[in-house]
Every structure is written in C-alpha cells, then in structure tokens.
Amino acid sequence: MDRKIRILIVDDHPLMRSGISVEINAEPDMEVVAAAEDGLEALELFRRHRPEVSLIDLRMPKMNGLDLITTIRADCPVAKMIVLTSSAGDVHALRALRAGAVGYLLKHMLxxxxxxxxxxxxxxxxxxxxxxxxxxxxxxIEGQMTPREIEVLNQVAKGHSNKQISAFLFISEYTVKDHIKTILAKLGAQDRTHAVAIAVQRGFIDL
Structure with a gap:
C-alpha cells in the first residue's frame, strides 16, 4: 500500500481538531501526524513532521493563520496548505492565496x-x-482598500468621531471625511455602520 498522506491540523478549538482527526484517520490513505492549537506550536510541529498537507485556521492565538502560512511558505516553498475558516470574506481568501495557500474551505463545508x-x-x-x-x-482590482483607508475603517469601527480619527492618525478632519466618502463608495455602503459591517464580512477588518 502507498504511504499515507501525512496531515497537520491547526485550530484553536479542541472539538474541531478532534472531529477533523477522526474523519481523516478513518480514511485508509491518510493520517494525522500532529495537531496544534496556536500558530507558534503549528510552526514547530510543521518543521518537525514536514506533513504533506496542513489544515490551517485563520484566527488563532500567538500567530494567526496568514502569518503562519507566509512563514511556512518561506521555510518550505513546496508546502501544501488548506485554509479552514468560518469567514466567507473575499479579502481573507485573497490574502491567504497570496500568502501561499492552495485550498480554502469554509468550516460548514468540512x-x-x-x-x-x-x-x-x-x-x-x-x-x-x-x-x-x-x-x-x-x-x-475594484473595491480594494488602501492601508490608510483600513486605518480609518478600524477607527470608525471603534466608534470614533472624525475629530478623534483626525487626532489619532495625525491627518485633517477634511482628509478623514474624504477617506470615509471613498470607503463608502468602494464598499457600496449606505453609512458608517453599514461600511463597518461590510468590511468585517469581507475581511478588511476584524472586530
């Protein structure tokens, strides 16, 4: 029989790790060689076991999934990584793919x-x-946020006024208003609250 596909699971929820392990180990051609609850542990286990496939959650303590994927890719360019996430945001997906992931699975699809x-x-x-x-x-191409617009969005999400955002980012209130106008247009949002909701859903910001 051919050698089994060796798999690393990275997720901070014990029940998720356990459930995935059971499903994988039930397959005759697969085995879970390690499981990690945070990004730093995952990096150590990856380097120790060199799995053929890694399943990586995006939101984890100590090192998030995107940083983990980037680090593993730099360490091992041929690594094959699949993102596991509950977020259907296109920005999360695009960042993960750019970082080096070759698969993307929403958790309800597992x-x-x-x-x-x-x-x-x-x-x-x-x-x-x-x-x-x-x-x-x-x-x-369309609808992408600039780093400054994301900074403004994060401040809006915290409930800060234009004056507060202006002071925090060391820019004029006029510039803040201009950024917010552009943000609303790019996201197709009706107001600030709607813009924050869309930005979270797509993955531009996290609350």
Whole structure:
C-alpha cells in the first residue's frame, strides 16, 4: 500500500481538531501526524513532521493563520496548505492565496468536502469554493482598500468621531471625511455602520 498522506491540523478549538482527526484517520490513505492549537506550536510541529498537507485556521492565538502560512511558505516553498475558516470574506481568501495557500474551505463545508479537498491538494490541484473564487475575481482590482483607508475603517469601527480619527492618525478632519466618502463608495455602503459591517464580512477588518 502507498504511504499515507501525512496531515497537520491547526485550530484553536479542541472539538474541531478532534472531529477533523477522526474523519481523516478513518480514511485508509491518510493520517494525522500532529495537531496544534496556536500558530507558534503549528510552526514547530510543521518543521518537525514536514506533513504533506496542513489544515490551517485563520484566527488563532500567538500567530494567526496568514502569518503562519507566509512563514511556512518561506521555510518550505513546496508546502501544501488548506485554509479552514468560518469567514466567507473575499479579502481573507485573497490574502491567504497570496500568502501561499492552495485550498480554502469554509468550516460548514468540512463534512462534505474535507477529504476530497485534501486528496486534490495533495495531487497538486487548487481547491477554492466557486462562490469565494467569484468574489475574489470580482473584487481583486475594484473595491480594494488602501492601508490608510483600513486605518480609518478600524477607527470608525471603534466608534470614533472624525475629530478623534483626525487626532489619532495625525491627518485633517477634511482628509478623514474624504477617506470615509471613498470607503463608502468602494464598499457600496449606505453609512458608517453599514461600511463597518461590510468590511468585517469581507475581511478588511476584524472586530
């Protein structure tokens, strides 16, 4: 029998790690070689075990998923990594793919698509849900935020006024108003609150 696909699971929820491990280990051609609850532990385990496929949550303590993917990619350019996330935001997906992920799975899809995604990625294919791929393609050029606009958005999300944002970022209130006008247009938002909701959903900011 061919050697099994060796898999690393990275997720800060014990039940998620346990459930995924059970499903994977039930397959005759796969085995979980390690599981980590945070990014730093995952990096250590990756370097120790060199798994064929790594399943990586985006939101984790100590080192987030994007930073972990970037670090692993620099350490091992041929590493095959699949993102596990509950966020359908196109910005999260685009950042993960740019960092080096070759698969993207929403957690509600795990029961139906986890095993086939692992096999496809192991065989050199990319696996991204169609709706996520369409969002990424649609918004790859249009609707992207500049670093300064994201800074403003984060301040808006904290409930700060234009005057407070102006003082915090050392820019004029006129500039703040101009940024917010551009942000609303890019996100297709009706007001500041709506803009924050869209930005969180797409993955520009985290609350």
């Amino acid at each position: 029961r139906d698509e986890l095993i086939s995604t692992i096999r496809d990625v192991h065989n050199g294919k990319r696996r991204i849900p169609d709706d996520i791929a369409q969002l990424v393609a649609k918004n790859a």
